[in-house]
Amino acid sequence: MEKLRNSDTLKIISYILIPFLMLAIILGAIYIEYNSYNKEDLARGDYYKTDSFVYNEYYPNIQRIFRICSSIDEGIREQGEYYNSFVDNYVLVQETPTRIYYSQTYRSYYNGFNYIIIDESGTIFTNIQTENYNAKIEEMKNSEYYWYKENSTITSNLEQINDKGLAYNYGLENLKDTKNSKFSIYTAFDKEQPVTLKYRVNVAIYNFIANVGNMPIFAMSYSILMLFIIAVYLIWAIGHKKNKEGIYLSNFDNFSYGIIFIVVSIVIATFMTIGRECLANIDIFTLVIALISYLICYIACAVIGITTIKRLKARSFIKTTLTYKTCKWIKKKVKETSNLILWNKEITTKLIIYYISFLVISLFLIVATATTMGFCVILLLIFWALVLYLMLNYAKQLNNIKQNLKSIYEGKQEIKIETTNLEKNLKEMAEYINSLSLGLTKAVEESLKSERMKTQLITNVSHDIKTPLTSIINYVDLLKKEEMPNEKVKEYLRILDNKSQRLKRLTEDLVEASKATSGNIKLNIENINLKELIKQISGEFEDKFNEKNLELILQIPKEAVQIKADSRYLYRVIENMYTNIMKYALEGSRVYVDILKNNEKVQIELKNISKAKLNIKAEELMQRFVRGDTSRNTEGSGLGLSIAESLTKLQGGNFSIHLDGDLFKVVIEFIIK
Amino acid sequence: MYNILVCDDDKEIVNAIAIYLSKEGYNILKAYNGKEALKLIENNEIHLIILDIMMPEMDGMEVANEVRKTKSIPILMLSAKSEDYDKVAGLNNGADDYVTKPFNPIELIARVNSQIRRYTRLGTIADKEDENKNIFKTGELIINDDIKQATVEGKEIKLTPTEYNILKFLTKNKGKVYSIEQIYENVWDDEPYGADNIIAVHIRHIREKIEINPKEPKYLKVIWGIGYKIEKID
Incomplete structure (x- = not known):
């Protein structure tokens, strides 16, 4: 298959075969035409008696003679001389007993057509030279093809133009009219005489068709089939070459199609005309020229056909047409000009220019519609549709940018807006957004990385602190069990014990806080009953609250409150809050813990009265190492709220602090799922 | 030594x-x-x-x-x-x-x-008493319901009657998680009443008595937001 496709030989054979096949088809067509229109002619068995010969050759000659006759009449009237007829140049060859005018030029023109005209005075006009004209007339009357008029009688052995033929043959009025003229006219056709190839070809075709039978029809059918196969093969194979992948395109195939088309059209038109002209007056020389002309036409057709198929197959047809190139060029120029006008202008200015252009073009088209009887209304509608399309397209692009901006706003950092097809202004905008997003992504990555490194650092440092701390705690503990020399030492030891314990907690909280804020925690999200959790933690803290004389009031819905969270970390958050309350609530006050539930959200509200004055903002409280009492005297690391907030956010919740006088309120919010 | x-x-x-x-x-x-x-x-x-x-x-x-x-x-x-x-x-x-x-x-x-x-201590006493239906055991935590006694690693634990009932119930159903309400229904004879966190308080007390470190319990585990269970240890 591949070999067949790439074979040059096969293609060349195909190209050579095509003209022969077409010739066969043309001959077949001629045959069919002949057979259907010239049945009577074929029945006559003699080409020179056929309608086509008589009407096309013989009868025009007779008409010419009529014209000569009328010229002779006028010549008498105006000049008194016969030899200066406008039709033929007659030469007076004999004065007496009768005047005889002979025309040489006419001779060669008629090709075997002989005539003798005798006017009322007996003067002879002829294209034959002979001694005895009477004998010649007799000979003509007995020749194979003759037509003559004596007095007002027409005699002919050609049935189309004899008296009988005239009776029913429409279009021979000329002949009828001249029946009564004063001239006697003798004509005869001598088929031995003609030298023109045309006659011989016609006779040959006539004889061929009359004798050949059905053969041309078969030949034509086979040729059509063959031509079809070759066409399919060529369409399939054109463009493929040995050792070449895909469609092979030469420079010519990339050359402007329009120009090729015009050149080829001119060539074909020229040579077709030449060929046709040559065939009209056929002889050996013109036949050769005609053949060459048609061959050139064929080559031109082949050339444009091959390149068209190649271009269509390579899908480069539209791109290489001159129209496309012109359109592209115009588009580029328009863009350049508009850029020149609109460059660096404000969007408003551009908009005004666009709007004015729109109005002007619309107005122009409306006026044009009025003057061209509504023809331009289509153009107007197309223009409006185009404007609408452009506007919608613009809106679509704008919307796309908006969507992307929104997703950046919603926290998705990796945004890349496709800018290739955007309008210039929007493109600029999209590029700004892209680089903004890129910067944002980088910044987030950097900060995440640095948070991770911080966590790592804190974890490592805490390991290193813990080892000596272990010794401190242990030996302080051991010391406590020893006999102390006095109360003072005991007091010092108590402080040491206290502070070493606090250092221990601080290192632990530090690691946890850094993990929570950097998100370096693996969550195990499951269904949790918030009601259960609050009860459990309340139970854990009951004794401690009692010690501080705090009354815990729970307001919890009767039904279960299910949320999705990590049970351990949610416990850490609430536990942190309880610990805070235990530490900072005013002794003897009431503590409220409410679970508020609506359709979408559940809120845990923890409210207590602060022991110390809260001269601090809620936001500041949540920062690391900030505590309600600025003196920092109480125990605790100052990381509790920060850890709680981070852990809540990691679990998808919301953590907020509200201060109102001494009322300290924490609201932890989760979405019910 | x-x-x-x-x-x-x-x-x-x-x-x-x-x-x-x-x-x-x-x-x-x-x-x-x-x-x-x-x-x-x-x-x-x-x-x-x-x-x-x-x-x-x-x-x-x-x-x-x-x-x-x-x-x-x-x-x-x-x-x-x-x-x-x-x-x-x-x-x-x-x-x-x-x-x-x-x-x-x-x-x-x-x-x-x-x-x-x-x-x-090779060959613990628990081995032969396993067949007794009134003895519940997980790891070193053993509850002998006949004499209403709980021991951890051989040491007797002093519990209040309510604490004992809760521990017995959880140990009997070791490995299963029970919410506060379920424990109420199973341990209390009466309907659940008022003080919401009373069970939670009891549980904490039990934990403080039976665990070495109540914050990292070995036997009585708290599953926050879900309930409590006695760990199943063979």
Whole structure:
């Protein structure tokens, strides 16, 4: 298959075969035409008696003679001389007993057509030279093809133009009219005489068709089939070459199609005309020229056909047409000009220019519609549709940018807006957004990385602190069990014990806080009953609250409150809050813990009265190492709220602090799922 | 007289542990890196190893692995590494318990005692009493309903009647998680009433009585936001 496709030989054979096949088809067509229109002619068995010969050759000659006759009449009237007829140049060859005018030029023109005209005075006009004209007339009357008029009688052995033929043959009025003229006219056709190839070809075709039978029809059918196969093969194979992948395109195939088309059209038109002209007056020389002309036409057709198929197959047809190139060029120029006008202008200015252009073009088209009887209304509608399309397209692009901006706003950092097809202004905008997003992504990555490194650092440092701390705690503990020399030492030891314990907690909280804020925690999200959790933690803290004389009031819905969270970390958050309350609530006050539930959200509200004055903002409280009492005297690391907030956010919740006088309120919010 | 090997590259920590455990009546052997520890294990009869993880020459993990090849001595790992995955890695490498630094001496002693008891007391009484339907047991926690007595590692635990009922119920259904409400319904004879967190308070009290470290309970586990359970230990 591949070999067949790439074979040059096969293609060349195909190209050579095509003209022969077409010739066969043309001959077949001629045959069919002949057979259907010239049945009577074929029945006559003699080409020179056929309608086509008589009407096309013989009868025009007779008409010419009529014209000569009328010229002779006028010549008498105006000049008194016969030899200066406008039709033929007659030469007076004999004065007496009768005047005889002979025309040489006419001779060669008629090709075997002989005539003798005798006017009322007996003067002879002829294209034959002979001694005895009477004998010649007799000979003509007995020749194979003759037509003559004596007095007002027409005699002919050609049935189309004899008296009988005239009776029913429409279009021979000329002949009828001249029946009564004063001239006697003798004509005869001598088929031995003609030298023109045309006659011989016609006779040959006539004889061929009359004798050949059905053969041309078969030949034509086979040729059509063959031509079809070759066409399919060529369409399939054109463009493929040995050792070449895909469609092979030469420079010519990339050359402007329009120009090729015009050149080829001119060539074909020229040579077709030449060929046709040559065939009209056929002889050996013109036949050769005609053949060459048609061959050139064929080559031109082949050339444009091959390149068209190649271009269509390579899908480069539209791109290489001159129209496309012109359109592209115009588009580029328009863009350049508009850029020149609109460059660096404000969007408003551009908009005004666009709007004015729109109005002007619309107005122009409306006026044009009025003057061209509504023809331009289509153009107007197309223009409006185009404007609408452009506007919608613009809106679509704008919307796309908006969507992307929104997703950046919603926290998705990796945004890349496709800018290739955007309008210039929007493109600029999209590029700004892209680089903004890129910067944002980088910044987030950097900060995440640095948070991770911080966590790592804190974890490592805490390991290193813990080892000596272990010794401190242990030996302080051991010391406590020893006999102390006095109360003072005991007091010092108590402080040491206290502070070493606090250092221990601080290192632990530090690691946890850094993990929570950097998100370096693996969550195990499951269904949790918030009601259960609050009860459990309340139970854990009951004794401690009692010690501080705090009354815990729970307001919890009767039904279960299910949320999705990590049970351990949610416990850490609430536990942190309880610990805070235990530490900072005013002794003897009431503590409220409410679970508020609506359709979408559940809120845990923890409210207590602060022991110390809260001269601090809620936001500041949540920062690391900030505590309600600025003196920092109480125990605790100052990381509790920060850890709680981070852990809540990691679990998808919301953590907020509200201060109102001494009322300290924490609201932890989760979405019910 | 039981022999305990303490191995840590920090000499003061080793000494402190030695002081605490000597008071409890144990004989202490000291090592300051993994290789020394292995040598001592080779040449002495050791009943418990306290092992630091981060040590020069040979770290605690490798030592534990090496010991486990031939011996079933209890290993208690002691490390400043306090992440969950550190603990899991330690326990997977052959440790029986894991204590983080800085540790509470009382807790350490309790854990050491617990491990020694388990290691040295072969063929526990529980084996033959298993068939008794009124004895419920998980690990070293045993509840004998005939005499209304609860013991952990052989020590009797003093519980109030409510605490006893709750513990009995959970131990009977060890491994299963019960919410506060379910415990109410099963333990209380009456309908659940008023004080929402009374069960939670009881549970905390039980935990404080039966656990070495109530914040990291071994038996009575709290599943926050879901309920409570007694761990199933074979």
